Amino acid sequence: MNRHAIAAIYRFEMARTFRTLMQSIASPVLQTTLYFVVFGAAIGARMGEVDGVSYGAFIIPGLIMLSLLSESIGNASFGIYLPKWSGTLYQVLSAPVSWIEVVIGYVGAAASKSILLGLLILATARLFVPYEIAHPLWMIAFLVLTAVSFSLFGFILGLWADNFEQLQVVPLMVVTPLTFLGGAFYSISMLPPVWQTITLFNPVVYLVSGFRWSFYGISDVNVVVSLAAIVGFLAACLLLVWWIFRTGWRLRP
Amino acid sequence: MIPDDDVILDIQGLGKRYRDGLVALRGVDLSIRRGEIFALLGPNGAGKTTLISVVCGLVNASAGTVRVDGFDIVRDFRQTRARIGLVPQELAVDAFETVRATVAFSRGLMGRPPDPGHVERVLRQLSLWDKRDAQVRTLSGGMKRRVLIAKALAHEPSLLFLDEPTAGVDVELRHDMWAMVRGLRERGTTVVLTTHYIEEAEEMADRIGVMRRGELVVVEETASLMRRLGSRQLTVVMQSPLPALPPALADLPLSLSEDGSTLTYSFDAQAQSSGIADLLRRLAGQGIDVRDLHTSETSLEDIFVGLVREAAA
16 A cells, blocks of 8 residues: 555645635535525524424535535546646556555545535534534444545546536536435425335435434434445445556546 | 666567557567666657556556566556656646645655655756745746656656657757756666657667657667768769769779769768768769769658668568
């Protein structure tokens, strides 16, 4: 294991994050704050409780997940696409590193940034809505697992993309609809029965449900199923990255 | 045969066919000696960059084996890549990093612990120390080229590849680069460079390899190759045709054209005396009147063609 290479990639990526602090940290925090003001404080005041939790508090886990998913994908895909686009990826490809070091460096940095962001949003939410966390360790576990697996997904996206448009299209056209329909703003028990069934095919439902359980002990699907879904997704992404580096797909002609 | 210990890079039967069908390398065999400067010469598309890219791990080979310091580039990639430094042809730089940070990054990536002292030495050596805190994007093209070299030297490689280091580079940097390469050789670093300039290969290299259409057609000591390449022709157009070459001139490297109107004299442009003055005196002595004279040197393209023919013969 080339730990100096992991450290070099990780530091490089974190330096990029802090160079663009406004864009990478401040703007998602601001955006989520606006959600809290509009949905939590303004509209939420007129809504009843959901499963015994005030609406403002109910949407916190979902909103954090929303940011966590889009930021993880965005950070990681851009982090690897940029050197590919500018031609500097030759350094990594000619370095004495295997896929493991490359993934730990790039995905680790993207996930770190998302986790930091999630915790900042959580702290910001406290200013607007009182909430409690029933299972703090599980909350952290879901946060970390989601950040890592979706950063890994973003990393694959960045390796796959051939231009900036492709880089944008998956987050916009696939991930955003899935997160909005993933139960961030509602409990799926509020949906008509047919949609309750359809919605179970949306992977984001499992993430939001599991994360919300760690806060309030309530969930749409069993927490074990949530955990299994996210671990399964992580494993699938890892397998795909391993295959990409093994075959050199989109990396080595 | 070179003893194994003296070979830092050993390439056997290397072939590369790209997915689009282009064959970039056709069974290349090459041994590079430890500590030498080796120039790969050839026109665009000859396969020079592909050859380097395979050794560095950027392109997967279709056939053959490559060993660096006795290690296989596929099985023991960690050992081989840690020994190699690469300066690519393209000016691909991390635009928003500072010069010092980007060089330190390269060192870490290649698996070496941080060493600010070494980074400083490399930057000073390449006249980049004053720019150490500047963002790379603010530098001129020549300075960016220096940054790429600094990055390639950051981990103290024993085998350095320079892919067309002087393409589009000003005279000052070219001379600095040559001085730097000689300095590296003095410290025991092996250098492989590609170029399409014969003068550059002549100036720098101990040995020269000529590539054409994916094949290595010649590998030769620079001095002996240059002697071969240094020959020129003097064409003598005569007032009236000769039926045959006069026997009195048979000792000279002369040939008569078929119609008998021109004589071609071959000479070494680098020799002390070309022998032209002597030739003209002896022609006059034979009563041959000269109407016109011109000299020509073999062009790079002619040399390649000639070498390929020789290799095929």
